[in-house]
Amino acid sequence: MRISGYKKRRISTFDSSTPIAFDLDIEVTSTTGEATFGLSGTVDMHQKTSSFTFKSGRIFDPEGRNVFSYSANQNINLKGTFLQKTYDYFINNDLICSIGKKDAFKINSFFFDSDGCEIEINDLNVYGPQGTLDVSNSLLAKVFSADGIAGEAGSANAVLGSSSVGSTLTFKDALTFNKNTSLIGSILSGEVTDGHQFFEFDNSASNISYLSDVAGGGTKKDLKLISQTELAERGYPLGFTFYTTFGNFKAGAFLLAGSPENPSGVMINIGGEGYPLNEDETIVRRHSLQSSAGEAVSGSFFVSYLSDLAVGDDATLGLPYKIYLEHVDGDHSKKYSFLTGVQLSGSGLYYDTEDINKKIRFRSGELGAAAASATDGATLGLSINDEASGLVSRENSTYKTMMTEAHISSIRTNLYSGDTVSATPNLNFNIQKMKDGHLLVQFPNTGIADVVTMIDPPDDLTNYSPFQLSLNKPSGIAKVFSYTKPVTDWKVFTGDPFMVTDSYVEHTQTGIDSTPLRRHKYVAGQNEYFLKVVVQAKNYVDSDPMSYKLHISGADGFKAESLIKATVMETGYDIPLSPKLF
Numbered sequence: 001m002r003i004s005g006y007k008k009r010r011i012s013t014f015d016s017s018t019p020i021a022f023d024l025d026i027e028v029t030s031t032t033g034e035a036t037f038g039l040s041g042t043v044d045m046h047q048k049t050s051s052f053t054f055k056s057g058r059i060f061d062p063e064g065r066n067v068f069s070y071s072a073n074q075n076i077n078l079k080g081t082f083l084q085k086t087y088d089y090f091i092n093n094d095l096i097c098s099i100g101k102k103d104a105f106k107i108n109s110f111f112f113d114s115d116g117c118e119i120e121i122n123d124l125n126v127y128g129p130q131g132t133l134d135v136s137n138s139l140l141a142k143v144f145s146a147d148g149i150a151g152e153a154g155s156a157n158a159v160l161g162s163s164s165v166g167s168t169l170t171f172k173d174a175l176t177f178n179k180n181t182s183l184i185g186s187i188l189s190g191e192v193t194d195g196h197q198f199f200e201f202d203n204s205a206s207n208i209s210y211l212s213d214v215a216g217g218g219t220k221k222d223l224k225l226i227s228q229t230e231l232a233e234r235g236y237p238l239g240f241t242f243y244t245t246f247g248n249f250k251a252g253a254f255l256l257a258g259s260p261e262n263p264s265g266v267m268i269n270i271g272g273e274g275y276p277l278n279e280d281e282t283i284v285r286r287h288s289l290q291s292s293a294g295e296a297v298s299g300s301f302f303v304s305y306l307s308d309l310a311v312g313d314d315a316t317l318g319l320p321y322k323i324y325l326e327h328v329d330g331d332h333s334k335k336y337s338f339l340t341g342v343q344l345s346g347s348g349l350y351y352d353t354e355d356i357n358k359k360i361r362f363r364s365g366e367l368g369a370a371a372a373s374a375t376d377g378a379t380l381g382l383s384i385n386d387e388a389s390g391l392v393s394r395e396n397s398t399y400k401t402m403m404t405e406a407h408i409s410s411i412r413t414n415l416y417s418g419d420t421v422s423a424t425p426n427l428n429f430n431i432q433k434m435k436d437g438h439l440l441v442q443f444p445n446t447g448i449a450d451v452v453t454m455i456d457p458p459d460d461l462t463n464y465s466p467f468q469l470s471l472n473k474p475s476g477i478a479k480v481f482s483y484t485k486p487v488t489d490w491k492v493f494t495g496d497p498f499m500v501t502d503s504y505v506e507h508t509q510t511g512i513d514s515t516p517l518r519r520h521k522y523v524a525g526q527n528e529y530f531l532k533v534v535v536q537a538k539n540y541v542d543s544d545p546m547s548y549k550l551h552i553s554g555a556d557g558f559k560a561e562s563l564i565k566a567t568v569m570e571t572g573y574d575i576p577l578s579p580k581l582f
Helices: 205-210 466-471
Strands: 007-010 020-028 034-043 046-055 058-060 066-069 076-082 086-091 094-101 106-115 119-127 133-135 138-142 168-177 187-194 199-201 219-227 235-244 247-258 266-271 295-307 319-329 336-346 357-365 382-392 403-410 430-433 439-442 450-455 475-483 491-495 518-520 532-539 546-553 559-566
Touching: 020 034, 020 106, 066 094, 106 119, 133 235, 133 247, 138 168, 187 205, 199 235, 205 219, 266 546, 266 559, 295 319, 295 546, 295 559, 319 491, 336 382, 336 403, 439 475, 450 475, 532 546
Parallel strands: 138 247
Antiparallel strands: 007 106, 020 076, 020 119, 034 046, 034 106, 046 058, 058 066, 076 086, 086 094, 133 168, 168 219, 187 199, 187 235, 199 219, 235 247, 266 295, 295 532, 319 518, 319 546, 336 475, 357 382, 357 450, 382 403, 430 439, 439 450, 491 532, 546 559
C-alpha cells in the first residue's frame, strides 16, 4: 500500500503502561524527501509522539540518533516494542537499541507522514491488547411493501418502514464490545462476507462515529446493514468481518425476514392452481372463457381477505381492494414468425411404404439478388432445427407410394429478422423453384427470412428414369404464422367463487395506475366469501415466457401477490441430442 501525506489509525490501550509491538516492512521512494512512522497518544490532555524519521537516506530513531542508511525503494524491516517509558527495535533483524527512552503516555494510534516522497508499506502488524466483539446470532428484519407502510397511512395503526434496495436495517443491541475487559474500543470498518449480495455493513461516517470509543465491559451497540436487494420473507445466513482498534473479528448470524406485526388485523392471501398457466391438465383449470383468436388459457386464484378491526367505511361500505397485473418479464412488442405447417405442391411418387413417415427439413436465409433457378436450395442460408413429417399412402389405390399430407413435428426457430426493405410490407408471399427442385417461399418487406423446404426423395430410384423422377419429385411450401404478444392478451375476471366462470366480470382496467378502488361487503348468507380471480392469457409458439404478477391490494396497505408465467406451448423445444465421439 502506498501512502502520501499524513495517515493514522487508532488502536486501543488500557493506559500508559500498555505495551505495543510492531513489525513493519517499508520502502521510501526517494532519499530527498522526509517520511515518518510512529505512535501517538496523550498524557494530561497533551499530545505526545514517538517516531522514526527517514530523511536524506538515513533513519533517525525516536531520540534523534542516526542508526541506518537506505537507498530509494529499498525494503527495510523495522520492528520493536514500545513500553511505558522505554522502547526497543530491530532493523533487518539486527538489534539496534534495547533500552531507548520515551515519555510515558497512553498510546491511541499509529501514524505515517511523508513530505517530498511516498511511503510503500509492504507489510505491517501492530500488536496490542486483544478484546472481544460479539454479534447476536439471530437477527429479525421486517419486510414492508413497496410503499413502505404496514397499516393505513396517517392512522394510529400505521407502521412505517422500508426493506427495499438501499434501506438501512437497524438491529437493536446486536453488537457487544469487550464483555470481559474494560478496554475502550472502536470499529474502524466492517464487511458482510457471506450474503454480501443481499446486505452490506453500514460504513458511513455517522455509523463509524457511533461505533467509536465504546466502553468495554459488555457495552451493546446497534448493528446497521444496508439492503442490496428487495428484502423477501426468508432466512439469510450471514458472515461478517470487523476491523477494530482491538483486533480483527469474524462472526456469523442468521437473519430472518418476515412480515411486520399487523396492528389492524388485516389478513390477505392468494392461493389456487393458476400459476403457471402453461402446466399440464392436472394443474391448470381451463375455463369456458374464450377469446376470439388464439388459444386462450386461464388460471384461477382464491383470495382470502379479512380484517378483525374494520372501522369506518371499511365496516359500513366493505373492505377496500384493488386487483391489478404487473408486467415482470417478456417483450410485448417483439415480433415472432414460426413455421407452423407445410402445404404440399407435389406429392411425389415411388416411395417405400414400409415406413410411411418421411423427413422434411428447412433452410433459412436470404436469396437476395441471386436467381432462384441458378441457386441450389440445399445450400441457401443455414439449416434450422424445425422439422416436419410427410406421410406416404400405402393403400392400394391411386395414391399408393405418394406423399399425401405433411405436418410440423418440431417448432423452434423465430424466422423474424427485422430487416425490412420497404415501409409497406407485402402481405402476400412469393414461391420460386430452386435449381435443385426445392421450393423457396419469400415474404417481401416483412422482415421474415426466406425459407426453403426440402423433402426426402423417393427411396427406390433404380427403376425410373431421371425424367420420371423429376416429374414426380415431392415439393412443399413452408407456412409461416406471425404475431406479437400485446398487453391486451392478458385479462382479469372476478366473480363469486361458487359460480361458473361464464358469469365472471372482466376488468377493463388491469394496471396499477388505472384500476379503480373497489369494496367487498361481507353479508352473512349472501356474500360470505371474497371474490375468485381468473387470469386469462394466450399460449404462443415461442421460447420466451411472458411473466406477470397478480396483485391484490387491501386495507391498511397490506397486499398479496403471485407470479404468473404463460405463453409458452412447450412443444418442440427439447434440445436436439448430438452423438459424441470418444
